[in-house]
Amino acid sequence: MSGKLFLVGMGPGSLQHMTYAARKAIEQSQIVIGYRAYINLLEDDPAGPSLLEGKEVIRKEITEESERARLALEKAGEGNIVSLISGGDVGIYGMAGLVYEILAEQVWRGDHGVRSGYQVPDIEVLPGITAAQAAASLLGAPLMQDFACISLSDLLTPWEQIAARLQAAAQADFVLCLYNPRSRQRTWQIQEAQRILLAHRSPETPVGLVTHAYRRGQQVTVTTLGEMTQHPIDMSTIILIGNRTTFILEGRLITRRGNAGSR
Amino acid sequence: MSGKLFLVGMGPGSLQHMTYAARKAIEQSQIVIGYRAYINLLEDDPAGPSLLEGKEVIRKEITEESERARLALEKAGEGNIVSLISGGDVGIYGMAGLVYEILAEQVWRGDHGVRSGYQVPDIEVLPGITAAQAAASLLGAPLMQDFACISLSDLLTPWEQIAARLQAAAQADFVLCLYNPRSRQRTWQIQEAQRILLAHRSPETPVGLVTHAYRRGQQVTVTTLGEMTQHPIDMSTIILIGNRTTFILEGRLITRRGNAGSR
Missing domain, CATH: 3.40.1010.10 (Tetrapyrrole methylase, N-terminal domain)
Incomplete structure (x- = not known):
């Protein structure tokens, strides 16, 4: 049977x-x-x-x-x-x-x-x-437009491929969800990701960091692309990076539903 | 209060x-x-x-x-x-x-x-x-690598922006989830999306179409990028498009966890 x-x-x-x-x-x-x-x-x-x-x-x-x-x-x-x-x-x-x-x-x-x-x-x-949804729900409404999920772990995927995806997503103004941003062994990838994204997006771009979403020790931080690496980030952290229409309202990250206004 | x-x-x-x-x-x-x-x-x-x-x-x-x-x-x-x-x-x-x-x-x-x-x-x-997850679970395991969700509705977002996102995602080999692919009014967008994707990806690329996921009238179709528009697609359909590592096994869509083999 x-x-x-x-x-x-x-x-x-x-x-x-x-x-x-x-x-x-x-x-x-x-x-x-x-x-x-x-x-x-x-x-x-x-x-x-x-x-x-x-x-x-x-x-x-x-x-x-x-x-x-x-x-x-x-x-x-x-x-x-x-x-x-x-x-x-x-x-x-x-x-x-x-x-x-x-x-x-x-x-x-x-x-x-x-x-x-x-x-x-x-x-x-x-x-x-999934972690991106859990993080988004705690941050407000950052995923209201087209978004891309990218894992920064280069264990199974070569870094050049990850870098190419970061660049493509940044250029086309996707909201971004970064999985596995940093571990004890992998420490430089998040800095490098930040560098790639800053070439296409303002340092003022709103960013949310959520660690241990819906678990003991939950931490929710609203920051910017320029400053995100100054906050604690580990393998339980999910990073959500807004696009050109994302704004902060009373500590929440909100992405407009449409792009029409920013043409 | x-x-x-x-x-x-x-x-x-x-x-x-x-x-x-x-x-x-x-x-x-x-x-x-x-x-x-x-x-x-x-x-x-x-x-x-x-x-x-x-x-x-x-x-x-x-x-x-x-x-x-x-x-x-x-x-x-x-x-x-x-x-x-x-x-x-x-x-x-x-x-x-x-x-x-x-x-x-x-x-x-x-x-x-x-x-x-x-x-x-x-x-x-x-x-x-979300619909992409519902569709993915019925298709097998297509979302095992970096993926992008794109809505083909140009009601609030200009088509040029949507087209740029399709192109960027196709080029960087994201798995793709297409929301709102077609409605009674919007009929040409899915054909145009297919054209853009075919410029970067083989017509043999595995594609899954899921309509009314987990509801009455559920339909799951496994097809290819070249042939997807020959199947019924409406506003209840979610389209998942594999990347270079996606393969079909006994009617299921599976994306390899890593890219290392396809360098």
């Missing part, structure tokens, strides 16, 4: 901003697999422990992304109902792509459905509130 | 993909205001009618966006708890920006807080699953 694999986006980090469909998927599952910190967030939630009660819960470290994906495919392929959970939206810089990449390799190698007792599981993706 | 205004993103159109926080906001409200079709979707939901029970429900037509925003500010400013609901994410091409724009005008004119009995209400934004 083939199993079921739910790829679940849990949102910014509590049950509050999870969807009903995502919660129902976890409720239905026999096995729940996830990065340790996210499983912990679920358990810390007042309604979380009962959600996980009676299930096999598998916690893995942040570096074990491929192991989580492989294990989820394997357990579901053996006939189990499995939820693989991911912070934010599982389909936006999340685990969904990795699961499908591994599945694709197995299909291409011809070794899916051949091992005895293993069948490709039915896969269902449950979207969740 | 100043009231409270919740700006609520209800997701693709049922309670299933709404967040707990969004639902709780509506539950707490005395007055619920929204576009008629979305209020109807809520009522059609098995759990929806009880959610709205005992509340003042104000339905407005699709053209009455400003009226909805003004009314919500007014009712909340008079001391009520009000939810203004919006499909998808209220902060992404939704009602949040309009509410803040109107508030800004009032502040600049100096006529907020001066009318007797009126105070600027406390405003809280509740994010929701």
Whole structure:
């Protein structure tokens, strides 16, 4: 019997901003697999422990992304109902792509459905509130016009490609969401991004920094493109950079709905 | 006493993909205001009618966006708890920006807080699953790399600006989400967008079309950039266009997590 694999986006980090469909998927599952910190967030939630009660819960470290994906495919392929959970939206810089990449390799190698007792599981993706949305909602209404999401992590993407995207987005006046702006190892990328953006956009451009959105230690800072790197930024920070129509009103970042006035 | 205004993103159109926080906001409200079709979707939901029970429900037509925003500010400013609901994410091409724009005008004119009995209400934004996420989850995992959302509606933004954004995003190999691709009045924009994109991307580029995501009449089509305009596209359609690393596996659209292999 083939199993079921739910790829679940849990949102910014509590049950509050999870969807009903995502919660129902976890409720239905026999096995729940996830990065340790996210499983912990679920358990810390007042309604979380009962959600996980009676299930096999598998916690893995942040570096074990491929192991989580492989294990989820394997357990579901053996006939189990499995939820693989991911912070934010599982389909936006999340685990969904990795699961499908591994599945694709197995299909291409011809070794899916051949091992005895293993069948490709039915896969269902449950979207969740991604970090850019969580940050935007805390800042006001910065994403009212065309926007681009760019990850500054050059682990899997060469920096030249990231730089080209920053430049293109700045030039065409997109609102920008920067994911993974800085980590302990990656420190120069945010400075370099700022330099690229300042070539096309005023240093007065409104910028919002949100760290730990909707979690303990949440911090919301409204600043400018010229000054943003003087504030604390780490791997839990999302940076939203306004376009030419974005303005600040009583500490909120607001982008006009249209561009007609700034022609 | 100043009231409270919740700006609520209800997701693709049922309670299933709404967040707990969004639902709780509506539950707490005395007055619920929204576009008629979305209020109807809520009522059609098995759990929806009880959610709205005992509340003042104000339905407005699709053209009455400003009226909805003004009314919500007014009712909340008079001391009520009000939810203004919006499909998808209220902060992404939704009602949040309009509410803040109107508030800004009032502040600049100096006529907020001066009318007797009126105070600027406390405003809280509740994010929701936006159409691009709903579509992506039904297609597989197309949004695993940097992506840009572009609305093809030139009602508030001049077409030259939209065309420049399409070109910049295509050139820098963003995955693309096209909102408002076609309406009864606007028919040539999607053809023109296709022409611009084909100048930078192969006609074989995988494309997903999703109409009425998670609603009655849902349609999911996997096609290519060269052929996408031969399929039905209307104002309920979201178009996701892959980048150079996107591939199709058993009817799913998958974007590789990184670009390293395609350098």
